[in-house]
Amino acid sequence: MPLRPLSPTEARVLGTLMEKARTVPDSYPLTLNAVVSGCNQKTSREPLMQLSDAEAQEALDELKHLSLVFETSGGRASRYEHNFKRVLEVPDQSAVLLGLLMLRGPQTAGELRINSERWHRFADISSVEAFLDELQERSSEKGGPLVIKLPRAPGSREARWAHLLCGPVDEALLSAPAAGTPVPASPALQARVEALEAEVATLRATLEQLCEQLGLSRPGQE
Incomplete structure (x- = not known):
């Protein structure tokens, strides 16, 4: 059965899981907090998004129904991993x-x-x-x-x-250059920024794991 079209939010969540599985494997599968952070990055994202926890959770639930995402339990927080390659057979x-x-x-x-x-x-x-x-x-x-x-x-x-x-x-819309498109950063600078983001993601995951072990709320929660 052909896969139904994904919403932009579902595509962003799925792409984020696919990216982090390869770039920060030590913190993968991802918690909801890590998924939201990855979706809302200011670099390596087009367009920029500002998803809430609820929006990301809804997308994860929909992707689970399509078998594109699996939920695993570990500690106090659920974690999510993608199943893209198997479902799409690529x-x-x-x-x-x-x-x-x-x-x-x-x-x-x-x-x-x-x-x-x-x-x-x-x-x-x-x-x-x-x-x-x-x-x-x-x-x-x-x-x-x-x-x-x-x-x-x-x-x-x-x-x-x-x-x-x-x-x-819309081929006509996407083939036209956007007005005021900023000059992209050099590959070296962009690689440096992405490396720093990956390091931050790893540190965030470590902190979340420590909070789970100590029975503390994750950062940003009461």
Whole structure:
């Protein structure tokens, strides 16, 4: 049975679980607090979101019904892990690309290769394009295409790709550059910021575990 279109919130929650499973495995599966923090990051996210605990919990519950997320019990807090690759029946490399597209929005093959460094190292842009082509040509028996190649925007050298997990996309809207789009940070700076965010996430998870062991409320709660 084809997967129903995900809501933007569900896609953000699912993408966050997929990211943290690879970038901060020591703190994975994630608590609800860690899921919310990951969804609301100010970097590596497009668009930016400000989800509440209730919104993230609702998305997790819906994803559980689709078998895309499992809930595990440990200590005082429930933890969540994704089941994306098994449900969608895609290889690791394709799952990485879809996760990045869910978190960062449309990207070129070159951008996907750079942004995937902490998830999976692709040999070259051609290998990225090969997996994207497979996802675009996915048969109807398997649920149909999962990505689409957007028309190249005026002045752009490369076309961008978008995921279809939330349903059809407005190609004309996504192929046009956004007004006032900020200049992206250099890959080195962005990698440094992401490394710091990963370190903070690990420290947060350690603190939550200590609070659970001591019977204390998690940080930010009365």
